[in-house]
Amino acid sequence: MTPVPAMKLGRFVVIRLLGRGSQGAVYLARDPDLDRLVAIKLNGEIPGLTDEQGEVSPQARNLAQLRHPNIVALYETGRFHNLRYLVFEHLEGAVLRHETDGGHLAVGQACSTMVQIVDAIAYAHAKGILHLDLNPNNIMRDAEGKPRVMDFDLSRSVGENVATDKVAGTLSYMAPEYFDGRGVDARTDVYALGQIFYELLTGNRAVPVSTREKMVDAIRSTDPDLAALGSIDPGGHLGTVIAKATRKNPQDRYANAREMHVALCAAWERVRDEAGEKTAVLHGTLAFVLKRIERRGDFPAISRTLAEVNQLTSGEKDSPVSRLAAVVLRDYALTSRLLKLANSSYFARGSGRVKSVSDAISIMGVEQVRLTCNGLACFGHFAGKKDKQRLRDESVAAFITGLLARHVAAQFKVKDPEGAFLAGMLRNLGRMLALYYFDDDFEEIERLVQSGASEEEASRTVLGVSLAELGSAVGGVWGLPAGVVACMADTGGGHGDAKVVLSAVRLADALVSVDVARDPGHASLLAVAAQLPTAAPPGLAVLHAVLAAAVEKFRIFAPALEVDLAGSACVQRLQSWLDHVAATVQPQKGEAQPPGAA
Known part of the structure; x- marks a missing residue:
């Protein structure tokens, strides 16, 4: 049975369908008890969030414990005709894909956005959760401009034995180990974070959409084109972070998102310092020239x-x-x-x-x-x-x-x-x-x-x-x-x-x-x-x-x-x-x- 407007899911009153995808349908609903809007995901086949009997899995319970300003909160769960539904915080905003499709972000905005995203994943890693499907469609910028990571539908616990051939992520952001029979861990998320950062800075995917065969080959053999960073990263500091995060061998990457976060913050600080020195000189000269013009009546x-x-x-x-x-x-x-x-x-x-x-x-x-x-x-x-x-x-x-x-x-x-x-x-x-x-x-x-x-x-x-x-x-x-x-x-x-x-x-x-x-x-x-x-x-x-x-x-x-x-x-x-x-x-x-x- 499909929910329709005004129908109730438990105490929640359905307002409208927000979207439908391979992982289920998402509805906008109102919580009358707390007088707030929520987003309800309904699907009896959400891997990792419900088991075969529709019971809540340990991963969903872990996700419910995540309280971070850059992670969309899971409030609670319920049942609808033997299907498990999940109640999430409702956000007004748009996914990052809309921004990257329109071009690259300014370097400052890209770095600020990425620092917050990486910090959120570092927090999840510390709680023992791997996201495993990080991509611009799974990150929303809310009404205040803050990036919010969502859709932990494919998440796993750190240390869990995961068969990579059973995991279906978003191909452009999947690490080489998915296709080489190696296991996934925190460094798999790090790889996806590096790909996302590259896209925010350049407006282009490091692995362009093509046939599956060509994309898998690119993932295994091609590194991001750091030359595309051009004048926005003259010192190569940001490119160094991307290069390390997207190494083909997981052993060569940052060990986890926290390690990447430390490196990213340091790189951004160096970029700002170098830009500040040049900008200070330029601004001083410009100010002098503009003063000369302003003296003219x-x-x-x-x-x-x-x-x-x-x-x-x-x-x-x-x-x-x-x-x-x-x-x-x-x-x-x-x-x-x-x-x-x-x-x-x-x-x-x-x-x-x-x-x-x-x-x-x-x-x-x-x-x-x-x-x-x-x-x-x-x-x-x-x-x-x-x-x-x-x-x-x-x-x-x-x-x-x-x-x-x-x-x-x-x-x-x-x-x-x-x-x-x-x-x-x-x-x-x-x-x-x-x-x-x-x-x-x-x-x-x-x-x-x-x-x-x-x-x-x-x-x-x-x-x-x-x-x-x-x-x-x-x-x-x-x-x-x-x-x-x-x-x-x-x-x-x-x-x-x-x-x-x-x-x-x-x-x-x-x-x-x-x-x-x-x-x-x-x-x-x-x-x-x-x-x-x-x-x-x-x-x-x-x-x-x-x-x-x-x-x-x-x-x-x-x-x-x-x-x-x-x-x-x-x-x-x-x-x-x-x-x-x-x-x-x-x-x-x-x-x-x-x-x-x-």
Whole structure:
């Protein structure tokens, strides 16, 4: 008999089915006596938790004794039509698998999470219990952000004689001894912990899902690719922990989770110490550079406007229109540009009827206003310096970069293509800040670049920080979305949409920087295009079509931005490149065309 809502399991009132898996069904229920929600697992065939007659096993009794802040508590057991049910603490949250599927965690979060998980398993080991099915699906992050180990369904007592061919764990996290006829012990859990830590740091499984034969072969013969840790572990401290935890021979691993916990804590401390030394120097230099900028009278004004816009719109639909409108209205130039844009053909619903900022917000939407105000404010701030043609050209290039990044990201169906626009537009914010505020310093940077230095090397020599670091630091001051700041810093990595957006921004930046004289064979551009996460990178004909579409779209925005197209060196340079490519390159037969590119 299957429980249904409102049915009782003992004193517990079933609310709904939470999930069903190979180990049984889990129901959300209410305990009327203690007035709390619980999770009830119902299955008469849960190995290790009930015996053949449905009686509670010694392992389940041991599990009931586990009281650790990072282990989901087993409250009690009961019977339902001769089936044994187990009553667990109910948690609001999601399993770690959702986090790893979305990409890697920040190194600090990964280490903090792992320290708590390993401590929980060390506690279980000390109580004489092996988990034997540790994986991201069996660890939940609760509403407070705390990792909680659950599903001890395959657990065994330390020292228990377990036939490895009878244990069915999760293949990617099973140790070699499962397949070599050796017994399992605490070091088997250690192996799985090492695999999980690798996944939290890289976003990838050390043993990718494949056929059983290939996965077993990888478990027996392949070590985790520690090179994938890259810049997050320059000292190799975290990689050392993973390597020891995942040794093929159990004798070479940490003896138990407590020993691994000690090593992990020490490694994380070393990582933080090393990062702290570098960060302290960088932060000190950045603080000095930012102070120089803040002394300029116009910087605090734009900073205040953008910070307030981003703070108000961080809640999106819940942001009061009147409050957001009041912030925008304080900046006359921003108000004027926003109204012009809302009445442009790009927002067809405006059609000249938008008379107020509140109307513009209603038509464009709160999130669109945030992106637009960030873009327009930056454009007006830098392009408005009439005595600097170079700044106006950089501002035009930035806007077109945003259009390109949005288009490319949209083709990959990312959730937030508008965010890609802002990330693209502010890709080179640091360069524009240096050009605007540090004239002499920027000239020295360019002189060093012309002498053969990279822009990053030159900027560090002159300012003490890279232009990317300067831009991302100011982006943080302005409260820009984290994804936008990450693209400005361009530290690499990322997974899912973040990786796509970064690739799109890089390609957009390369397209707007095209110059026939500097790159006649287009090798640099095509190399960047090859980094897109697609099996068939776009060829020159496709890139030509995408850039042509972006330049044409910019012509629509130009009046609202008060840009003289005929006098724009950036637009002229891009058009020259487009004409050159159109005259020399034909689309290859069968070459994919992005939607809307042609």
